């Protein structure tokens with residue numbers, strides 16, 4: 001099996017270029033994480049909103065107790081949910097999330113969305129999700145500057161090694177860079193051939209911000225959740241451009257999609273609860289797509305964003 005490559009962050013730290021995504025892992029999470037570690041995964045992409053941090057932590061503990069890995073071998077990633085953007089909310093919820101995981105620090109901690117929602121006590125409503133109060137989205141007044149400064153403080157007090165932003169677009173990042181005392185190490189956004197994000201990726205990489213692409217397989221997650229209206233585009237796994245390359249390189253369509261992303265210098269965090277797919281989604285960097293093939297896949301771009309909260313909330317036009 002080939003090695004999993006790493007990406008160097010702007011603070012000198014390194015993270016694996018391929019990790020495991022924890023969204024929608026709802027059953028048997030401890031075992032899923034434990035098996036993923038045994039399969040070779042070292043980076044886990046979690047979030048308050050995924051509702052499974054405590055269970056994921058049990059899987060990590062089991063692997064550490066059995067001597068399979070040490071804490072320092074792992075890169076545990078989590079995110080600040082929208083209801084904790086006010087500065088006084090950040091540290092307490094991070095301490096709570098760390099306790100769920102059973103760890104002392106996060107390797108990476110992101111602001112999950114540039115959207116501040118009214119606080120909801122996690123004891124009353126866990127996980128709070130998007131519909132914070134009686135099914136309604138209620139915004140809070142915390143600015144991104146206020147939240148970023150509170151997230152920077154997590155680095156100062158040792159609760160996060162690296163900090164990042166997720167679902168932020170260009171102008172918001174430009175603004176954040178004006179006041180950031182600690183520059184974001186990572187940007188996590190939706191990226192697949194139907195949303196290739198060329199300008200955003202080029203901009204972030206030029207600014208020394210590493211980019212992680214999520215939902216590498218396109219609409220799959222959102223179709224699965226029935227969260228999107230039918231969009232007239234073929235499934236990426238069945239797209240001719242992808243299937244032809246899969247035959248050429250004797251890889252699966254999933255591996256072609258992931259390799260396209262890593263060829264662009266992106267990190268990826270595919271999710272699977274199918275044990276047979278664990279290795280498939282981790283060990284795929286042992287072949288090279290030509291520059292022409294990368295461009296051909298990039299050329300499938302249609303600017304279709306599947307994870308677009310206004311589509312399923314009917315409000316909050318945050319990405320427009």
Ligand SMILES: NC(=O)C1=CN([C@@H]2O[C@H](COP(=O)(O)OP(=O)(O)OC[C@H]3O[C@@H](n4cnc5c(N)ncnc54)[C@H](OP(=O)(O)O)[C@@H]3O)[C@@H](O)[C@H]2O)C=CC1
Pocket residue numbers: 020021022023024045046112166167188189213214215216217218220221224252254255269270271272273274277280281307
């Ligand atoms: N920052 C943010 O706002 C967001 C972050 N994320 C992060 O990114 C991660 C990945 O994104 P996600 O949207 O989950 O989607 P992915 O693109 O990883 O797709 C997951 C879907 O693909 C299926 N799948 C996985 N591997 C294969 C394979 N080799 N062949 C065929 N089907 C496969 C899975 O099914 P099965 O499990 O049955 O294999 C599941 O239906 C999330 O888990 C989360 O950590 C995601 C969305 C938003």
Ligand SMILES: O=C1CO[C@H](CO)[C@@H](O)[C@@H]1O
Pocket residue numbers: 023047049050112129130307308309
């Ligand atoms: O990361 C995530 C995947 O997308 C979902 C829909 O916006 C979010 O709720 C979730 O937190």
